[in-house]
Amino acid sequence: MRLTRYFLPVLKETPSEAQIVSHRLMLRAGMIKQASAGIYSWLPLGFKVLRKIENIVHDEQARAGHIPIQMPILQSADLWRESGRYDAFGEEMLRMQDRHGREMLYTPTAEELVTDIFRAHVGSYKDLPLTLYQIQWKFRDEVRPRFGVMRGREFYMKDGYNFDLTKDAALHAYNRHLVSYLRTYERMGLQAIPMRADSGAMGGDNTHEFLVLAETGESEVFYDAEITDLKFGDRAVDYDSVEQCQAVLEEFTSRYARTDETHDEALFAQVPEDRRRRARGIEVGQIFYFGTKYSEALGATVVTPDGSRVPVHMGSHGIGVSRLLGAIIEASHDERGIIWPEGVTPFHCGIVNLKQGDAAADAACDSLYKALTAKGLEPLYDDRTERAGAKFATMDLIGLPWRITVGPRGLDKGVVELTSRRTGDSEEMSPEAAVDRIAQIYS
RNA sequence: CGGGCUAUAGCGCAGUCUGGUAGCGCGUCCGUCUGGGGGACGGAAGGUCGCAGGUUCAAGUCCUGCUAGCCCGACCA
Numbered sequence: 001m002r003l004t005r006y007f008l009p010v011l012k013e014t015p016s017e018a019q020i021v022s023h024r025l026m027l028r029a030g031m032i033k034q035a036s037a038g039i040y041s042w043l044p045l046g047f048k049v050l051r052k053i054e055n056i057v058h059d060e061q062a063r064a065g066h067i068p069i070q071m072p073i074l075q076s077a078d079l080w081r082e083s084g085r086y087d088a089f090g091e092e093m094l095r096m097q098d099r100h101g102r103e104m105l106y107t108p109t110a111e112e113l114v115t116d117i118f119r120a121h122v123g124s125y126k127d128l129p130l131t132l133y134q135i136q137w138k139f140r141d142e143v144r145p146r147f148g149v150m151r152g153r154e155f156y157m158k159d160g161y162n163f164d165l166t167k168d169a170a171l172h173a174y175n176r177h178l179v180s181y182l183r184t185y186e187r188m189g190l191q192a193i194p195m196r197a198d199s200g201a202m203g204g205d206n207t208h209e210f211l212v213l214a215e216t217g218e219s220e221v222f223y224d225a226e227i228t229d230l231k232f233g234d235r236a237v238d239y240d241s242v243e244q245c246q247a248v249l250e251e252f253t254s255r256y257a258r259t260d261e262t263h264d265e266a267l268f269a270q271v272p273e274d275r276r277r278r279a280r281g282i283e284v285g286q287i288f289y290f291g292t293k294y295s296e297a298l299g300a301t302v303v304t305p306d307g308s309r310v311p312v313h314m315g316s317h318g319i320g321v322s323r324l325l326g327a328i329i330e331a332s333h334d335e336r337g338i339i340w341p342e343g344v345t346p347f348h349c350g351i352v353n354l355k356q357g358d359a360a361a362d363a364a365c366d367s368l369y370k371a372l373t374a375k376g377l378e379p380l381y382d383d384r385t386e387r388a389g390a391k392f393a394t395m396d397l398i399g400l401p402w403r404i405t406v407g408p409r410g411l412d413k414g415v416v417e418l419t420s421r422r423t424g425d426s427e428e429m430s431p432e433a434a435v436d437r438i439a440q441i442y443s
Numbered sequence: 444c445g446g447g448c449u450a451u452a453g454c455g456c457a458g459u460c461u462g463g464u465a466g467c468g469c470g471u472c473c474g475u476c477u478g479g480g481g482g483a484c485g486g487a488a489g490g491u492c493g494c495a496g497g498u499u500c501a502a503g504u505c506c507u508g509c510u511a512g513c514c515c516g517a518c519c520a
Contacts, residue, residue, distance in 0.1 A: 012469060012481070013455045017513060037512065091444090092519075109520090143444065143518060157520070209520090218519085283520060320520050354479055389480035396480090407479060417479095 001347065002369075003382045003394075007044050010394055020216045022329035023148030025338050029398045031325070038145025038153030045398060046325065048346040050156065053324050054135055056187050056343065057158045064180040064239050066131040066160055071113050073137055077103035079112040083297045094141045106139040111294050111316055114161045118312070119300040125165045128302065128312070131173060133160030135321060150282065150326035151218070158319040163312045165302065167291065170313035174206060174289045175245035177317045181210055181285055182232040182252065184319065189341020190328060192284055193227055194253055198261040206289040206315075209259060211281030214330040219283060222263050224255040225275040259283075282327040289315040338399025339422050342442060347380035348372070349438050350400040352392065354407030356385045364406050364416065364431060371435045377442060379404075396421065402441065404434050 009030040017034065018024040026032050031046025042050055058068065077095070080086035086093075094106040107113070114132055122130065135158045145153050162173035178194060185192035190212050197209035211221055213228075230252055237244050256271050258264065259281070268276065295301065295311035303309055320327075332339045340346065349372070353365045365381060372379045380400060382391045388407075395403050405417040405426075415428040418437060429437070 009453085011454060015454065016449090016456095019514080034512090138520080140519075144514095144516095146513085151519075155520070286520070318520065323520070352479095387478060387480085387482065389478095389482080391481090392479085393481045405479075409479070 001378070001380050003380060003384055006380070008394075008398070009043065010397060018148065020147050020150070020330070021333055022150060022216075022326040025329055025333060025397070025399075026148055026325065029338060032149065038142060038151070040149060040152060040154070045346050049325055049340070049344055050322060052344045052346070053188060053321055054156070054158075057135060057184055057319055057321060060180055060184040060187070061133055061158070061160070063183070064131075064176055066133050066180075068134065069114075069117075069132050070134050070136060071107070071110050071117075073107055073139075074104050075107050075110075075113055077105055079116055079298070080105065083112050083115075083294055085112070092140045092142065094139050107136070108138055108140045109316070109318075110134070110136075110159055111161065111314075112298065115294045115298045115300045115314070118163055119295075119298060122163070122300075123302060125302050125304050129162065129164045129169055129173060131160055131162040133158060133317075147216075147218075148326055149322045150330075152322065155320060156322035158321055160317045162315050162317075163295075163300075164314075165304065165310070165312065167313050170289055170291070170315055171206070172242050172245060174287060174315050175242075175249045176239050177287045177315070178208065178252070179232075179237050179239065179245050179248045181287065181317075181319065182248070185210065185212075185284065186232050187343045188324065188328060189343050190284070190324075190331060191228065193221075193223065193257055193281070195221060195223070195257040195259050195281075196253070196262050197259055197286060208253065208287055209283050210285040211259065212284055212327045212331055213279050214282050214327065215280055216330050217280035217282040219281050220260040220263075221258070221279055221281040222260075222268050223257040223277050223279070224271045225277050227252075227255045227257050282323075282330060283320070284324055284327050285317075285319040287315065287317040289313075333399070336393070337397035340399045340401055342401050345399070345401050347400050348377040348442055349379050349402035349404060350395045351379050351381040352388070352395060352403060352405045353381070353383055354388045354391070354405065356383060358408050360411050361406055361408055364411055368404060368406065368416070368431050368435065371431070372438060375435065375439045377438060402438055404431075404438075406431075 011028045014024045015027050018027050026046060029045060030043050032040040032042055035041050077086050093108055096104050098104055137154055138157050139154050142151065142153050145151055162170060164170035164173055192210035192212050194208040195211055197207050211219065237248060256268055291313055292311040295314055301309045301311050328344060329338050332341060351365050351368055353361050355361045369379055369381050399421060401421050403419045405419060410416055414430060416431050416434050417426050417428055418434045419426040
């Protein structure tokens, strides 16, 4: 993409509404624009990152064998009355009426709806196990939205629901999700620590939250320092293997790690003192096993091999897709701007032409652009007639992890400069070598 | 939902106390000089001063009501 043909409304000054760094940077980098309290439009750069994150989630869901569906944003109140949550959910649920006076609501989650789909179409143990998920806009009418997309009222979320014949099978689904989520977050360049959590309005007693450590996190967390050394890495886990998933769960949840909701000082005291950590975290996902709570309320049953009929065991699992942009920025930025992890960067690299209009520089940039594109990479070419400083400042702000700097001075020696946004390290090399290096980084 | 605050050009703000021709910086547009970290100079465009009513010869400024947004707290993916 050529910057002169893109829409990237960057701001030099910070809008006064933004308090925390991710919100400020998202506004300054032209990623979002507030539409009303806690509700945002996604501008091209922000939308691109949102899609990248969404794609990673879809990809990892597919790997775990989960099946994508799409359920409506507006739902009838009827099902929610059946489950008893219409009243239980309270003011957070945005309610409205259609022209006939029917009570409707903007979905805050979808246990009822997915269970309704299940009970209508699934009747036999032979159809199990089944995990359906969607990535869809949700709405929770927070009393006080803040922190940009980290705590908006409208938010984009992956919500998944597993249906299993037995409790053991459902617990395997729970473990499988934990493994799958570890992979998902690592691909985004994040370390998200599973912590024992509170089940809140979902019900059930088996639940973990995934937290990204960040000073601006909304939750206070307590953990054993050893846990941050754990890396999921590139291990090949068979998602169908009960033992393998169980082993990963045990590895990642055996050390002390809890949010303030479930924190237990006596247990925490058993962690060696030099490893006890108290910090803040951003919640980016949660997994639940809640058994037959919804299947019983809504009559979602299956016939077992012996011919009896039993309610299915269920769990639900969420990843805060839109919130992740804020979490990633909170975890990865400096005073000059965002630093995108390679896995979610909106463009693979930037090309900065230091002297737009100079025949040699223009030609070198064009040829770099073509070579990168030919390798399936997406560069952002700053072809504005701005001064070098302005171009560097924009690149630093929007956070592309790699920058190729092209100027007459270097071209005289036959080189361009490849710079890492994260480390600031620069290296001179031929344009061809720069293309190869970028391609290698993303291979 | 309790407490505090704000609303003036795309963004950041002054002007409101003490009523009298709506300003500054950044950004935008044009020109010249520049050209490896938000450069300089000259020119220009851009405003129902959140909305409605009131007081007054005259309201951005005073009064009343409303709306929207922000901060602290409680709450929350």
